[in-house]
Amino acid sequence: MPSTISEIAAALGLSAEGDGSIAISSVAEPASAGPDQLALAMKPEFAQTLGQGQARAAMLWQGADWQGYGLQAAILAPRPRFAMSGLSAMMDAGQGYAPGIHPSAVIDPSAHLGDGVSVGPLSVIGPEAVIGAGSVIGPQAQIGWQVSLGENSLIHGGVRIGARVRIGARFIAQPGAVIGADGFSFVTPEPSGVEKARASLGAEGTEKTQVWARIHSLGAVSIGDDVELGANSCIDRGTVRDTQIGNGVKFDNLVQIGHNVVIEDHALICAQVGIAGSSRIGTGAVIGGQSGVSDNITVGARAILGGATVALSNVPAGRVMLGYPAMKMDTHVESYKGLRRLPRLFREVAELKKAVSKLGTSD
Secondary structure: OOEEHHHHHHHHOOEEEEOOOOEEOEEEOHHHOOOOEEEEOOOHHHHOOHHHOOOOEEEEEOOOOOHHHOOOEEEEEOOHHHHHHHHHHHHOOOOOOOOOEOOOOEEOOOOEEOOOOEEOOOOEEOOOOEEOOOOEEOOOOEEOOOOEEOOOOEEOOOOEEOOOOEEOOOOEEOOOOEEEEOOOOEEOOOOOHHHHHHHHOOOOOOOOOOOOEEOOOOOOEEEOOOOEEOOOOEEEOOOOOOEEEOOOOEEOOOOEEOOOOEEOOOOEEOOOOEEOOOOEEOOOOEEOOOOEEOOOOEEOOOOEEOOOOEEOOOEOOOOEEEOOOOEEHHHHHHHHHHHHHHHHHHHHHHHHHHHHHHHHHHO
């Protein structure tokens, strides 16, 4: 149902300018916005394309000359991208999951579903599972034995949650995510080549192939409130204690979290990150895309690892790191500049050698 500019601005706690009665059905980029759409022209460079569309209203930055862009109305935001959070929530039509329990869902009689829970086609809810009120379980999802899922959670299609996993309120899991698979933990009868290589820094390996014995995962996964897990991401269960995820942690797609990892509140884990077993990620830390964290190390609170960084040792709180192996970002940038200068330096050294050689022959 359309909302007026005034209604949208009030819901976002922002100011509306011009004709607040204009009805808005959806949002669009400035160049393609129609007369009933709110153009998202949140930067001057975006606003330059407003003339290519038919928008009558736009979301702009604080102090923007909205009339100068030929608009009839505008919503002005001190931080437009942050305002997008509330605006996108208002405009999200959702996935169309139907209310109630689909006839094809399989729910164990010992499971407990709170008020208003929706369960989609071909989903399975195991013995003694507890699903919080208002939660939505999408199609073909699996909720394992003794799982506890908090209220108002959203489990998209194809998600798998293993036995004894405990999850807080308002959890969101995108399609294909897996929580509570066994950790990758194997051991050999004698010290393995990997152990020898690690102890000797690569000077020693193994002379024969060894058989790997499986260490079973006896722990589970504990997840706090307001956590979001991206598509096809995996969080492994702990070996003895639980793998632990704090409140407000956000994961992108294709993330791998190893056994016994602890991720503290409000960390941000971007796409294709791998965090090895027994590592700890501090409160508010940000791990950039395709980064890796070695096992048994700590990334401190509010630290930032830039994209494709590999942390092989502890990272201090608040440090910004980049590269492989990880180093302070400014140091890495300076090193990279030096690396780019090497070809020129080699040419200059070669020319100097030639000049010195000629001086020697002239004697």
